[in-house]
Amino acid sequence: MDKIKVKLRNTPKKTGVYLFKNKTGAVIYIGKALNLKSRVKQYFDGRDTRPQIPFLVNDVADFDYIITDNELESLMLENTLIKKHQPKYNVLLRDDKNYAFIKIDYDTEIPQIYSVRNPDSKNAKYFGPYSSAGKIKETLNILRRVFPYCANKKVSNRPCFYYFLHRCPGVCVGKISLSEYEKTIQKIILFLGGHISEIQKEIQSQMLKASKTKQFERAADLRNQLQSLHIIEERQKVIFTQKVSWDFVSCFQSTDKATINVFVIRNGKLNDRKNFILENTENKTEDEIFSAFLENYYSQTTYLPKEIFVQQLPKELSALTKVMTLNSGRRIKITKPRIGKKAEIIKMGTENAQEYFESWATSQATELSRTTLALDELKKVLKLSETPMRIECFDISNIQGTNSVASMVVFEGGKAKKSEYRKFKIKKDGKPNDFAMMEEALTRRFKNNGENNWALPNLLVIDGGKGQLGVAVKVLKKSGLKIPVIGLAKREEEIFIPGKSNPILLSKSNHALQLLQRLRDEAHRFAITFHKKLRSKQAYKSALDDIMGIGPKKKKILIQKFGSVSGVKKAAKKELISILGEKTTKDLLENL
Template sequence: MKLEDKLSRIPAKPGCYLFKDQSGAILYVGKANVLKNRVRSYFQKSRPFHPRLNALVKKIADIEWIVTDSEVEALILENNLIKEHKPRYNVNLRDDKTYPFIRITSEDFPQVFVTRKIVRDGSEYFGPYTDVKNVRYVLKTLRQIFPIRSCKFQLTPQVIEKKKVDLCLDYYIKKCKGPCQGLQSKEDYARMIEQVRKFLRGKTDELSKELKRQMADLAARMEFEEAALVRDRLKALEQYRNNQKIVQGDFKDRDVFAIALEDQDACTVVFKIREGKIIGKQHFYLKQVGWKNDAEVLEEFLNQYYFSNQDRPQEIFVQTALESASALESWLTRESGRRVRVVTPQRGEKHKLVQMAVKNARFLLDELQLQKMKKEQTVHFTVLALHRDLNLPKPPLIIECFDISNIQGSDAVASMVCFENGKPKKSEYRRFKINTKQTPDDFAMMREVIGRRYRRLLDEKKRLPDLIVVDGGKGQLSSAVQVLKQLGLEDQPVIGLAKRLEEVFVPGEKESRILPEKSSGLRLLQQIRDEAHRFAVTFHRKRRSKRTLHSTLDDIPGVGPTRRQKLLRVFGSVKNVAAASKHELMSKAGLPEKVAEAVKEFFEKNPL
């Protein structure tokens, strides 16, 4: 079905839509309250101009949609589809790393520790924490307040009963109550873990009152040593609370979100406010924001954030109104069991709080942009060393290296690898099948490959490399220079690198240059040459194995890979296939009559 026909059939209902390219790969996943209006808006001439949006629309070859009962269901489905398919044009977290969480394991005596890996085994996760120092500080404070076990043993009833785990130092310094030896009950440990959860959720006021009651009860029972331990924990908690800034007098739980956009990058800042106090700040870099505005990017981020975060507040402050705010509110209310509101403050202290988050987001994004500019402008030291050693007109930021691979001229191939600022750029690697020579003539092969490569670059008006490296000595270099002159590239820097003594040959110089053995520039040349050799040899082996695996049966019309395998499986060898009668070919191998006749005719003309 044509794309135009599909557009006319899209229903006016809530749901998700998937844009696909010609190969069927999913390019983009979106949701809409009215699918028909949203999807058709991408193909209207009046749509906002943006290069990335235009690139997406040009690649759309197919559309798939999934109708849902409500916008809330569409919200959930969209998040699941994005997680599963990771479409190229959807907003993604910029960082390749995984942010740390604090994990409470699912066992009789849970462990509490920092992790970057989420395991779906019933464990609880608090975070993510974008500041590693902050998460270490939180965990350190936790251990000062609560006597959580630090060992990693599985404390099953059998292990505790048989006392397989010895008491450690933590027990003797009052940092653990010894559940491994049955000195602390499962119920008492569970009560403590519930207090840990309150601490991690920012419920420090409630936790403080609870510890005060616990201390008073212990004192009333004349358990003064235990009461003193609770008192010390209470002091540590109060010190932690005093470090938190009170920003709201109504003591509600809130998350404050703000976003800043620049080109394809964005930064989202989250202020986590619990009981009126800022307990933490997180920031996330996003990429592939494309043509979307602040509200659209922030909405996609919020969906990803709360689907992976169980800590949901009463109110969410955002800097700009969201189109699907009601759907997000409904889903969060359903999941958390209490009313959750998404609010855009317009004035007063709440508006100032959002603006403070906006300033933080803009500052962090400017910092990212500055780092990118510095990275782009910084030339790698190995490139500078090569620039110095070879006395090149400018630092060779882009280097292309060629290598030939063949055995006595057969299955001849060539490779070209590209290094940008001292690092491989694999998207620019190229492989060549040699067309002009089937006899061992590396010089002619080099002329062919150099000609094909740079003739194309000139035709397409693309940037030429700062340095060309050919694997070989004077002969290979002369062949490359000859072709470059024919193309009018007399001034193109090019060298030859001979492997035996690591000699560098430069056009116009009779003697080779020997670069210092410890030179960073020489090491870079060796790395490039070895990578080109690896790439060429891999391609050559692939071609050779493909040729050697070719069967006589492949030359018979109507016999493809499946029928060839079946024939060999039934008859055991090509010789037995040739000797088989037409009837046997049809009855035993299941060949159609015409194909069986073709097999017999082939072996009559080409006897083994």
Template sequence: KLVLMLNKRMQEHISKQNFEAAATLRDQLQAIELLSRRQQVTGGFDDWDAISIAISGDNASAQVLYIRNGSLVGRAEFTLNSQNASESEIMGAFLKQYYSDAPVPGEVLLETMPDDPAILEWLRGVAGKVDIIVPSRGRKKELVDMAFRNARSHLKMVLLNDEKKEKSGHGALVELQDMLGLDSLPERVEAFDISNIGGTDAVGSMVVFTNGRPDLRRYRHFNIRTVKGINDPAMMEEVVSRRLKRIGSGEDTVPGLIVVDGGVTQLGAALSAMEQTGIHVPVIGLAKQFEHIYIPYTDAPLILPETSPALKMLKTIRDESHRFAISHHRRRRTSRLRTSVLDTIPGIGKKRKEILLRHFGSLDGIKNAGKDELENVPGISKVIAKTIFSKLHAPKAYKL
């Protein structure tokens, strides 16, 4: 009953991906089984190792049970990369590696024979008298079966843990580190984008992903201060520079990687900001058209397959920075349009202001319209049209 209860609880923890608790229960179950085996196995047997392997795709797990003087005294488990090899090939490679520095018992009990028959001679050359046996019944078969169950259980937890890491973005971060040659895992990634219409209401955005997940509390937006007109690269340089200065002052954490939305030009703007501030952080550009990755001081972009976890993560981060930039730009533009010189003109309320903006498209469009054009707008009388025209063309008129 105790074994059934512990096994049920272990399976529940595995299904909830609570691997630490599951591993604790697994160890308790194996301790009970070891104790049971010690009571069942009597003396008179030589020393054995019982070895089994469980395989799933490119992953495998090997389990070794130690029987000494007739008692089951311990175990060891190993995670292997199967590389699509057969079970006998994996067994052969494991035996060579394991017994290159482990003591060899009198008998090695296996679930399957290794693919290379020369392994037995190699073992005898290392340890003298030794036999490899694939038992078909009795206690030796039970031990091999126990080793297989343990290997299968261990492999299941390894695969679930890998799946959990993949969902959390860990696998993508590892790939990013490898392909960019980073010294450490880019646990914090910051992405920047620019949004404006014809240079007006220009803003920048910064989104932060920590361990592959959005860190909404650390998102920031920037109103462009120093750039006039249409010049997205200069705006990107301003935004990245302001961010780096804040890092340089010790007010915030240095990211593991910076991603800018764009290709060579935007990447160059970020690099210029780093030269100006003297603060250098790994940086790449991700262009929208072909999803090419631009790396500083390289002649050609990096092209990853669409299935790449790293590319999927970078696209997600880039798209999030774009969304955040656009949303802030729209809020700023809406706020500006709601409060304008039109609000100071007698007879122009909310409804007429919306009519004028819809008709002419912008405040500039209204200012450039003649009196006749203003009079032709539905809901605008000659008197109001004349007032609007005079107000917008008066000396020191409101600067649009």
């Protein structure tokens, strides 16, 4: 506490973000303030009377701060840092995940449409956030039926998979031009933005034009699109007779979690309903929960409504309104309805939030009981001294010894803990030797008796049979560690134990085996993903990489313009000079 008092004396009276840390240095709470000195001081002098503060203060061993230019900047920085550190005392989105978005990516010749969790490119349009990846999948399935779109990244003589299913208009093989395909993309943008009536007008106009010019096949396609849109529109419930664009945000709070319900009204119709589970809400007031959710959600929302109606107004209303205005380019109102139809919709949202939470809690309880049973069975079957609350699994992935990688996945309490996954790029590359690769990965994992600040597992699982298991036993013995280890062979799902010649065979319905299979499959997925990433990087390498003056940007320009390295070789010198300059062009021609 003396250290904090000294630091407090030197804390400036400026706008910024503060980070509270515990004795291990982990960030446990992040907040923002117009006056950093005054705000941080309130936590320690008893002026902040919120019920969770004594618990927070008791955990604080140190704090840091970042000065910002204004309140708006501090709000955005706070949101970014909370996502990065996931502090235990901040209200968080469940499962440590970012919201999901639909991305229209213009970085390829044919724009690509897919889901992402982190908007990361300027040359793209984003739609969302969506409450789950499942909801995005459902939306994209509807989208492809109404407005067929292409899965290929460039035009070639090979059609994409969806072309054969009549779910691609054929832009990938030149059946329609890129400029014609752009019209489809624009319709998709309007659809995802909730502007169905605008698309209908556009399609009717195009249909009439196609009929007049006797393009009857195109007119029929447009008619089918129009009919699909009518069906979608009929499913949407009319809430208001006016064509309003509003959001209604309600909340249900349980002991340590809260559920948010968002009704999305577009053109007066219920366009969508979204539900989110928030964690770390114990002892939090309703306005704190709303502040945390609204800041997080609406700082990322792509198409903002004209007005947002909430169950509880947040404290930092002005800063939040500024962020929304900045994102949308127009003023967004946030109000709390007290009477009438709007207040009834908020109440209905609270009931929906409660219903969603109760359904989610029931499913969680079922899953928890299944997981507990699996861990108990595993302890019994393997004759372990304690329940394996932390299990690590290792897998190897390579093709003929190239781009070799190992993956380590972690399950805690029977659930994946992705923040503790690790991947190893194998240094002994060249020869396909899975045993040597596994030995290298395990040696690096348990180096210095496991003194790399990673918690040691209660059970180690190796993807493989007796050979791989023998390697693991050897590494653990060298490291001086007594950790239970098993091998899981794929073909018959045999469980091998050190010192036992015969494997354990469990029935397919056994909960312990199912847990081990999930663990092994996750390790395999993680290894394959990393291996493919390395392989694609290597595939992208070319003779251009070794030429001074040609970096990734210029390389991309050359390949886009001339198609390949051989195309660059055949290019006119003048054209190359216009892109690279004389010196680099000279080096290029000498080295290719």
